Amino acid sequence: MGKYDTISKRLIQTYPQDFLCFTLERDDVEFLAVLETEQPTVDAHRADSFIRARIGEENVLLHYEFQTTDSSTPMPRRMAGYIGRAIEQYDLPIHSTVIYLRPDAGQNDPGHFIQSRFGCQIVIQYKVIRLTEVEGQRVLEAGHSGLIPFASLMKPPERMGSEAWMRTCVDRATDLPLDESARGDFLTALSVLGGLVHDRKMIADLISKEGLMDLIRESSFAQYLLEQEIEENKEQWIKQGERERAIEDILDVLAIRFGLSETHPLSARIAAIDDLQRLKQLHRSAIQVSNIEAFQDMLEA
Incomplete structure (x- = not known):
């Protein structure tokens, strides 16, 4: 979790009533509780914030996502997943909002997920707030x-x-x-x-x-953010170290089995791979393939 996410979640959980009034554009909403955000799936998904509130006589669920930049996964698809799981988990009427922090973020977010297939249509809408506007x-x-x-x-x-x-x-x-x-x-x-x-x-x-x-x-919060940043940097260093070792292992296997040199173009291609899981797969392939051409085919697959 980045520092901007941490700050945003802390503020919304400390001042939930302010966010409810701001995003719903009404004052007749009553904060009830901040809810757990981890959603039960095979791979755990964690939304930013869920708040239970009351509007009139009705209990409702408010869901918030903070985005510093554009999402690598299309935001409509992410929101459809969060909203669908929240409906199943909480069984409450839900109002979802994405809040974009940077001026250049969310410019192409349509505020809805639409799928039309096989004569059926799925439409899931959510509110988009670009703070710069x-x-x-x-x-x-x-x-x-x-x-x-x-x-x-x-x-x-x-x-x-x-x-x-x-x-x-x-x-x-x-x-x-x-x-x-x-x-x-x-x-x-x-x-x-x-x-x-x-x-x-x-x-x-x-x-x-x-x-x-x-x-x-x-500030205790400033100290917490600093400690969090140090931990995140440690994780990055560990991952970088694992990546470098994985690349070395692949190149060692290929050098021993097929005489691959450090100056071979294939060595440079392997060294440019960032995905650790991909590198682990290639290491297994390097051990198993019968010739360098077969490994190259695996690399290009």
């Missing part, structure tokens, strides 16, 4: 505290520059009635999210000028 000043004025860290990603007032808008968001955050610990966590979220759109050095300079850097440094 949201009027940021209106959000600040609405008083929904949980959305303030996201406001810097929204559309600023006309003719207001990046630094002025970021300062406006920081000032609004520091005005909130929070204790020092909570304020530090809040400013951490605001500054990290703001870096998706605004210059990070400008944000750091602004935070320093406002005398808020120590609050962020001492």
Whole structure:
């Protein structure tokens, strides 16, 4: 889980009522509970956030997905999966929303999954919110505290520059009635999210000028994000090490069995493969094939 996902989920789970009112565009909604997001399938799927709420006399399920960039799997297909499993698991009316953080993300998300086959049609709709299209000043004025860290990603007032808008968001955050610990966590979220759109050095300079850097440094949330980033980097290093060993193993087998040299074009092709599972399959093939041509056929398959 990346830091932007972590921040978004923490904010929505800390300020669920604010997100309910914002995404549903109504105030007559009552937060009831944050629900477990892991969905029971053969391969576990974890949605970002599920919230149970009440509108009038009806209990409903609110589902949220935060996207920093476009999804590698088409978002309509992902959402259809999440929504279908949630209907089965919770048996509640469901309202799903995808919130795109970066300005260039989600531009082609249609907000629906449609399949027409064999005389039947499946239609699953969900709401798409691109923060860059949201009027940021209106959000600040609405008083929904949980959305303030996201406001810097929204559309600023006309003719207001990046630094002025970021300062406006920081000032609004520091005005909130929070204790020092909570304020530090809040400013951490605001500054990290703001870096998706605004210059990070400008944000750091602004935070320093406002005398808020120590609050962020001492924030337990900032420490958690740092530890998470270190762990994620460790995992990447481990995976990279496994990949390099897998490539070496394949090349060793091919060199011993077929005399493949390090300068052979096939060696370069193998070294360019990133997929660890693919490399493991090729290692087995290198052991089993009868000649180098057969291995090359496996590589090109």
